[in-house]
């Protein structure tokens with residue numbers, strides 16, 4: 001590949017190879033071939049009769065010692081993945097709820113209630129009285145109600161009623177409306193233990209229920225409460241990729257998921273002592289940059305630069321200019337401590353529930369957040385003198401001026417206007433065919449997909465050229481941001497209809513909606529589109545789809561499953577997590593549609609995924625009767641491209 005065609009991340013990976021700093025790509029290669037039984041979900045080690053394996057070719061054992069078959073093996077694994085993913089997002093949400101209570105009580109200096117409108121909306125949802133009450137009183141009760149959602153003994157989750165009525169009825173009929181979040185996670189572990197639930201269909205019903213507890217519980221609580229405290233995202237300018245780091249500045253990278261740490265670091269960076277100490281080193285200033293979902297949270301709310309996504313976390317250290325990387329929890333690799341040994345970078349953990357051998361630890365709490373943040377920044381400033389300029393390598397970067405910050409409220413406001421904010425214009429543009437449909441891209445980046453770093457970028461280019469509006473979250477959004485896709489000028493790569501809408505409304509065709517927990521924003525946007533009318537009466541009627549091309553985390557599985565259980569067709573790239581169990585695979589990819597009106601697809605050939613989603617969108621448009629006589633013809637890809645050529649060819653990038 002020509003040097004000029006390489007992405008910034010690829011340039012950094014080459015550099016790391018050259019200076020012999022190991023990366024996740026090296027370790028992935030060292031793992032090959034990976035365990036076939038594990039890959040197919042045909043290894044069970046839930047009890048000490050095992051590990052038991054089932055032979056996928058039918059020549060060896062067909063059952064475990066207890067008699068469990070392949071479908072039970074796979075369904076148990078699948079449920080544990082959904083339970084673990086839900087636990088991650090939801091424990092994060094619990095921390096946000098505790099912080100809201102502490103903030104309201106005045107016990108968390110530095111934090112405050114920023115979005116009162118959102119507080120009132122959540123209060124109404126939770127049945128909290130607002131009339132003649134002080135903001136802090138309302139916030140305290142909202143926080144406490146949110147905490148009750150984790151362990152209440154009776155009833156189902158309060159946010160479920162934000163879904164269209166038709167969807168709520170499906171959940172009730174199937175018995176998958178989630179109860180308390182912790183109850184669903186605990187029951188998932190209980191049912192998957194030896195001698196528990198041994199019917200793959202029944203286990204998968206619980207997978208749907210626990211995943212719904214994630215989407216409409218953990219994720220939604222995290223998003224809404226964080227918006228209340230840190231602000232609901234609005235369009236904001238930002239920069240992205242490793243080029244955001246500056247040679248003549250002190251650089252601090254904030255990595256992980258829970259924004260309270262990052263928000264405190266940003267706040268403390270303005271402290272006069274910090275500014276004075278920074279100048280005393282001779283550095284020109286302080287750069288705070290985000291990684292992974294912390295980066296998404298900071299970017300969509302404040303326009304704080306994003307250093308990159310999951311697979312480039314070691315690369316950030318290899319720039320040689322990072323004085324300190326501070327982490328909280330989730331998607332933080334143990335390898336960082338080893339990478340840091342090649343440079344002067346300090347790795348600092350902050351949560352007692354997430355430590356790394358070899359890292360320094362500064363405990364972070366709501367009550368002493370600013371003190372801890374200031375201490376961490378001072379550690380970085382002190383470490384500046386240890387930087388070795390011979391090791392500095394910041395890949396050149398266009399540092400595109402991207403626009404992020406598209407909460408569902410913003411999308412509604414931009415489309416419908418300040419005084420009649422509504423999804424009507426979006427629905428109308430879908431009905432008249434200018435926009436064919438909407439696709440959400442979410443989830444991880446992975447070395448399994450190769451080091452090409454362009455899979456999401458290529459998918460998005462194909463979708464927007466075919467008049468599909470794209471909403472992005474998580475590391476998928478991170479790759480698109482680093483790939484220069486979140487700029488208004490991208491409208492020139494759109495099909496004619498989408499381009500007209502983007503120009504009229506002033507939005508880019510790829511909307512960055514935030515972190516992984518912010519997939520809850522997509523649930524609400526879809527619910528509002530369904531309620532607005534003209535596109536059916538349930539989420540499953542909408543011409544929408546979702547994809548995760550490079551899934552890695554159990555969280556990605558929970559996200560995919562809550563979208564499917566909410567009525568949205570989802571395609572995951574690479575391998576199915578239940579591939580070794582044909583009945584279980586059929587349940588996810590076919591029969592689930594009869595249950596919840598949507599299903600999964602798993603596709604190894606990532607190039608096919610765009611067409612799969614566009615075909616699905618056209619199928620939904622046909623069912624709605626909104627394809628005009630001319631448009632009713634289902635074009636194949638070659639025909640679609642020929643059609644769009646009259647608009648503008650898709651230029652290369654980089």
Ligand code: MSK
Nearest residue numbers: 293331443444474475
């Ligand atoms: S950080 S879960 S690699 S999206 Fe949310 Fe990225 Fe996947 Fe972690």
